[in-house]
Amino acid sequence: MTDTGILIVGVGGQGTLLSSRILGEVALRSGMDVKVSEVHGMAQRGGSVVTHVRFGKKVYCPLVGAGQADYVLAFEKLEALRWAGYLKKDGVIISNNQEIPPIPVTLGHQKYPENIRESLEKIATTYMVDAGRIASDCGSAKAVNVVLLGVLARKLNFEKELWTKVIEETVPPKTIEINIKAFNKGYGVV
Numbered sequence: 001m002t003d004t005g006i007l008i009v010g011v012g013g014q015g016t017l018l019s020s021r022i023l024g025e026v027a028l029r030s031g032m033d034v035k036v037s038e039v040h041g042m043a044q045r046g047g048s049v050v051t052h053v054r055f056g057k058k059v060y061c062p063l064v065g066a067g068q069a070d071y072v073l074a075f076e077k078l079e080a081l082r083w084a085g086y087l088k089k090d091g092v093i094i095s096n097n098q099e100i101p102p103i104p105v106t107l108g109h110q111k112y113p114e115n116i117r118e119s120l121e122k123i124a125t126t127y128m129v130d131a132g133r134i135a136s137d138c139g140s141a142k143a144v145n146v147v148l149l150g151v152l153a154r155k156l157n158f159e160k161e162l163w164t165k166v167i168e169e170t171v172p173p174k175t176i177e178i179n180i181k182a183f184n185k186g187y188g189v190v
Helices: 015-027 077-086 114-121 132-136 143-153 162-172 171-189
Strands: 006-011 032-041 047-054 069-074 089-097 125-129
Touching: 006 015, 006 077, 015 032, 015 047, 015 143, 015 162, 047 077, 069 077, 069 143, 077 089, 077 114, 089 114, 089 143, 114 125, 125 143, 132 143, 132 171, 143 162, 143 171, 162 171
Parallel strands: 006 069, 069 089, 089 125
Antiparallel strands: 006 047, 032 047
């Protein structure tokens, strides 16, 4: 079995790091060798955050290089477009449909790109999810990351029960019920 490479991308504060911890722990408990590498960038100023997650029988490098990602899991659609070049030829994009304008856009120096979904669909199989609405319906807009993990989980070969167990052990206790509900809703999207 070759290793699997996943980029989890978003904007600071969207839960990319929590998501990578959950994914890494699920893979580890499934008997995989796991490597996780976090790149924070300008996270505190709304900048791009990317986490590389690789797992398999034996993984030697934590970074997912250009053209090596099996999945790009994006919490914001411009971030999906920004990192799409890291996908393998048959890679998959799972993206929230949310738009968070980067600083050059908010300052009026650039325009937020149009037709991102269409651009992504030309690059790879793309699942665009209204994760914000789903998370809000579950009780917390902050659960977007777990909704999207649910979509990704449906594509990976790990037991659903293991995902929920790891989520229960990882998220703050008062948010367990909301996060499990959000995960299950995401799992049912695809």
